[in-house]
Amino acid sequence: MKIPFLDLGAAYRELKPEIDAAVLRALESGWYILGPEVEAFEAEWAEFCEAEHSVGLANGLDALTLALRALEVGPGDEVIVPSNTYIATWLAVSAVGATPVPVEPDPATHNIDPDLIEAAITGRTKALLPVHLYGQPADLDPILAIARRHNIAVVEDAAQAHAARYKGRRIGSHGDVVCWSFYPGKNLGALGDAGAVTTDRADLAERIRLLRNYGSREKYVNEVQGANSRLDPIQAAVLRVKLAHLEEWTERRRTLAAAYEEGLKVSNLILPLVPSWAEPAWHLYVIRNQKRTELQAHLAENGIGSLIHYPIPPHMQAAYEPLGIEADALPLARRLADEVLSLPMGPHLKASSVEEATKAMLAAR
Ligand SMILES: *Cc1c(COP(=O)(O)O)cnc(C)c1O
Numbered sequence: 182m183k184i185p186f187l188d189l190g191a192a193y194r195e196l197k198p199e200i201d202a203a204v205l206r207a208l209e210s211g212w213y214i215l216g217p218e219v220e221a222f223e224a225e226w227a228e229f230c231e232a233e234h235s236v237g238l239a240n241g242l243d244a245l246t247l248a249l250r251a252l253e254v255g256p257g258d259e260v261i262v263p264s265n266t267y268i269a270t271w272l273a274v275s276a277v278g279a280t281p282v283p284v285e286p287d288p289a290t291h292n293i294d295p296d297l298i299e300a301a302i303t304g305r306t307k308a309l310l311p312v313h314l315y316g317q318p319a320d321l322d323p324i325l326a327i328a329r330r331h332n333i334a335v336v337e338d339a340a341q342a343h344a345a346r347y348k349g350r351r352i353g354s355h356g357d358v359v360c361w362s363f364y365p366g367k368n369l370g371a372l373g374d375a376g377a378v379t380t381d382r383a384d385l386a387e388r389i390r391l392l393r394n395y396g397s398r399e400k401y402v403n404e405v406q407g408a409n410s411r412l413d414p415i416q417a418a419v420l421r422v423k424l425a426h427l428e429e430w431t432e433r434r435r436t437l438a439a440a441y442e443e444g445l446k447v448s449n450l451i452l453p454l455v456p457s458w459a460e461p462a463w464h465l466y467v468i469r470n471q472k473r474t475e476l477q478a479h480l481a482e483n484g485i486g487s488l489i490h491y492p493i494p495p496h497m498q499a500a501y502e503p504l505g506i507e508a509d510a511l512p513l514a515r516r517l518a519d520e521v522l523s524l525p526m527g528p529h530l531k532a533s534s535v536e537e538a539t540k541a542m543l544a545a546r
Contacts, residue, residue, distance in 0.1 A: 183484030184303065184525050184534045187522075190366055191210035191529035196422055203418040215394070215411055222417040223377070226361075227426055229344075230353025231459040232379035234386035237412025238393055241340040241362020242375040245273030245409060248358040249308065250332045251388035254279050258307040259352070262292040262539035264494060266521035269362075270338050271495045274434075280414035281402045283496060283506070285513045287455040291315065291467070291521075302327075308334040310354075315354060315490070315523075316368065316462030317453065321347050321355045328356075336360065344431040353379045363420055368434070368462050369427050371416040394520075430528035434463035437526060437535050443464050444539030465490055465523045473522050479545040485538050488523045 193200060205359050206219050219237045229233035238244050256259060256278035262270050274281040284301050287294040309328050309391035311319040319337075328335045335356030339345075343361070345352045353359050361377035380386050391398060396407025419438055438453075438461075445452055451469035455461060467490065480487050494514040496506040508515060526539055 182481075182485060182486040182491060183285065183514060184538060185532075186486035186488050186523070186525050187366055188529050189466055189529045191441060192370070192423075192527070195357050195529070196426065198424045200419055201347040204415055207415045210286075210414070211479050214414070218414040218417040218421070219412050222412070222421050222424070225421060226377060229351070229352075229392055229424060229427070230379045232354035232359070232361070232377060233381045234383060235377050235379045235539075236386055236390075236415070237271065237417060238376040238378065239410040239412065240374040241360060241364060241367075242269045242273055242276075243309075243377050243393075243408065243465075244362065245269065245338060245431045246276045246362035247280065247380055247389050247392045247408065248336045248360050248385070249273060249277045250392055251385045252336070252357065254307045254334075254466045257305060259303060259305045260263050260297060260308045260310050261293075261301050262310045263312050263314070264496060264511040265517050266289055266314060266495065267340070267491060268495045268500065269340070270310060270312050270499060271501065274310065279415070280305075280504070281495075282306070283511055284515070285470045285511055286314075286517070288321075288517075290317055290320075291517060292317060292319040292458065292481055293324075295320050295327065298324065298327050302331055302333075306331065306333055307316045308316035308335045310338060310505040311356075312338040313345060313454070314522075316341045316343075316345050317455070318342060318345050318347040318352055318459045318461065320458075325355060334358075340364075340367060341353060341464035342462050343464075344427055345462035348458045349460075357382060359387055363416070365392055368431065368464050369420065369423055373413070373416055375412055375416040376410075376419065377412065383516070398491050403455040431462055433528045434526060436468055437530055437532070438463045440535045441524060441539065442531060444536065445542065449498045450542065467521050467523050469517070469518055471519045471524065473520050476542065476545055477522055480538065483537075483541040485541055486525055487520075491517055491522050494518050
């Protein structure tokens with residue numbers, strides 16, 4: 182592809198001297214599990230997210246799973262999830278033995294529709310798990326109000342929303358626990374797997390800290406049946422370097438998104454709707470069109486990469502056959518899966534590439 186969907190090599194090359202030095206520092210430190218690099222990153226990440234606490238973990242799925250465990254969500258409980266999300270959101274609920282209860286999105290934002298949540302709440306509902314899909318913040322105020330009314334927790338899946346803001350405040354501490362992935366392709370990406378939670382609740386931070394390390398505060402003394410899900414200090418050192426550039430790299434994404442908007446507003450494609458209260462992180466720039474398959478093929482012929490997030494909704498995956506949800510029971514999730522297309526996006530995408538992709542898309546009509 183002349184214009185790849187995402188160029189992770191370019192991100193490394195821009196910061197190579199800094200990243201190489203940070204990795205060497207971690208290697209030479211003699212600390213290879215937890216320790217000062219992880220603690221420093223946790224402090225810096227909490228501050229960036231305007232949150233009181235951060236706990237570094239092995240990946241984003243573990244962040245969601247340990248957040249639910251810390252809230253004592255388990256077998257027999259239900260957790261409300263978006264019907265339209267990456268399957269990890271659902272898998273975390275299943276991993277603790279609870280049942281994911283899907284709620285359809287607002288068709289304009291693709292995020293969970295707060296107006297549909299209350300009807301899905303039962304006596305077993307233990308938590309709401311909104312996702313800030315594509316880096317567009319979900320409408321948190323009504324979600325938090327519903328949670329307060331029913332005395333249930335809010336866990337946010339912020340794996341795509343690094344640096345996004347909701348009503349001026351950074352995503353990171355609105356709900357009880359906010360879960361992050363630093364998978365390499367995310368807006369803040371490690372050079373391997375990594376994740377974290379942020380929270381204002383000291384009790385939950387402490388619980389997750391315990392759970393990530395075998396349920397042990399003191400070596401060989403195990404208070405609970407914990408997991409091994411520690412953030413790797415080498416990845417923490419890399420993340421500290423990249424965090425210092427996150428603001429600037431998010432700004433580049435904003436500029437590119439604005440250029441797509443400007444170029445494509447004359448087309449008949451459905452473009453991302455940004456509510457007035459949202460400052461998205463632009464993890465993905467997702468358009469919608471009924472001729473998605475033809476459009477993607479046309480882009481590929483022109484050397485332009487694109488991806489589908491996501492081609493099969495969780496309820497239609499073989500993995501979730503046991504829940505027995507009919508494909509048509511969640512028509513919007515199904516329809517979005519057939520119509521969405523993610524255009525090239527990333528801090529190293531050139532303005533000229535956005536122009537070229539835009540031209541190719543207009544020529545396809
Ligand atoms: C990436 C992602 C995850 C999982 O993160 P990993 O670090 O890959 O485990 C969870 N939810 C969403 C919405 C994601 O995009």
